[in-house]
Amino acid sequence: MARGEGHLTESHRSFVKPAGHNTWRDDQPITVDEGSGTSTQQVIIIESADAEAAGPGVKLERSEGEEDPRHSRDTQTRVAAEPHVATKDPPTIAPAPPRTRHRITEVSGTQNAVLKSETDTDTLTVTHRLLHTGSDHKSDPERLGKGPLRYPPAPGTEYLPVFHQSQRMVHSRGDGDALDTGGDDPSCSYSTEMDPGNISLGLETQTDLSREDWNQYNSGLYSEGSLDKKGEGLVIDEVTVKVEGDAPLTWNVDKTHLGEGYSQGRDFLDYRESLETNPNVTTHSPLHTVRDRESVSTSMGPSDSHNHVLFDQVLNSKGQRAKGRGGGATSGNSKEKRFLCMFCNKGFSCLQKVEIHQRVHTGEKPYSCMQCHMRFAEAGNLKRHQRVHTGEKPFGCTQCHMRFAQAGHLKRHQRVHTGEKSYS
DNA sequence: CTGGGGAAGGGGCCC
């Protein structure tokens, strides 16, 4: 995780889906469809009462394409209870082929489905299933096909944490090893897997777990003992995330963003501090989970160092920016902000806003420029960016010949004429 | 001082 070592293999990996589809399927080629601009996130709003009822009983069923030792440790309790089809491919230790595809497919359709993983080229599919205690829920293809999965809010529920299900961030080492490791450096991997333990129940309704309890609980989720205690599972839903690796091998991100001598660990701490020092922010973010227990990761290909970029983006000042703009759990109350970011608990007035916001944390950038492969989390920013290529500068100064591509730049420029000095 | 991008807020339209 140490930054500034260079050797980051640029990659280009997108979280996108075909227009008009709300779920990814294995057989769907995923293309960057900037026109659709549709969010790719599967979001679950969990009624707090349900989550509370599920409580520690929530179990996560999960399968990965890799039998990373550490990952295996985390998941094997689950696997142990069920037949498990071994992965076809061994953990990628040797230098990987240019692309690696990891596919996990469901073999059985039952709740206790056996998940089979295979590795070929280009695609990563991760299927998560959360078990649901005594719920009437079944995996509902119709709902899966209709986007956000939602349970009606419980009476009195005011805050709805929005979970970005199954999205994973994976590290590969910059030297081209397709592996994530598992091993020597716990900090070298990161995953935002949907850990039921991370289910924040919202500011008002969350279970009262102290951090210590939470950590304990968190680590216990993957222990056999805890599983034994959990009793019935809680099936919330099953979401498949497919990461198409057909993209160019270069991730068009300015390397300067990665920063020479950049200490990811430092920023990680900063981010944590931004949460921990904010009394309004609960500490249940997945990033805390990363700290609190060893992370789980899936190795991808050498081109997946994009995930380094993603992780950097997560860590690089986003939390700080949230501080700077009054972010945090309860910033701004102009409108009721029922939708909470699952990562930082910041509230938003509508689902789409929080989905977009969560891209700050996930690194998802569904909108790509056709001219230069730059990618954006927001459609408007892509549109603005494209003026770089078209040369369009719609904003002209009335007092000089200068023209600008951004309105804000014109506004800023006009201080030159007005002599306004905004900052003393 | 300019160029470019990140991120959030707000408004309009449609269902």
Added chain:
DNA sequence: GGGGCCCCTTCCCCA
């Protein structure tokens, strides 16, 4: 009326 979606605007940061 409310939510989803889209777009625009705005502020900010960094190079």
